[in-house]
Amino acid sequence: MRHDYTLPPDWDAMTAEEKSRWMTQERCRRQAMRQQTPTTDALEHTTARLVRTLTARGYEPLAQKR
Numbered sequence: 001m002r003h004d005y006t007l008p009p010d011w012d013a014m015t016a017e018e019k020s021r022w023m024t025q026e027r028c029r030r031q032a033m034r035q036q037t038p039t040t041d042a043l044e045h046t047t048a049r050l051v052r053t054l055t056a057r058g059y060e061p062l063a064q065k066r
Contacts, residue, residue, distance in 0.1 A: 005026060008014075014022070032039045 005023070008022065011019070029043065033043060
């Protein structure tokens with residue numbers, strides 16, 4: 001299957017229902033991010049905060065090194 005999703009680490013262990021729910025939630029999240037709503041602002045803030053926290057702990061995302 002070709003897609004641009006970053007699947008969770010336990011993807012292979014998930015049931016078909018869990019995979020379907022995860023994909024639905026991810027599509028909804030992406031749509032909300034494109035619409036510039038208050039939810040978008042909250043998600044961007046949360047994402048930025050998570051990145052700062054992980055960076056402070058020494059984590060380096062692999063996607064930025066490709």
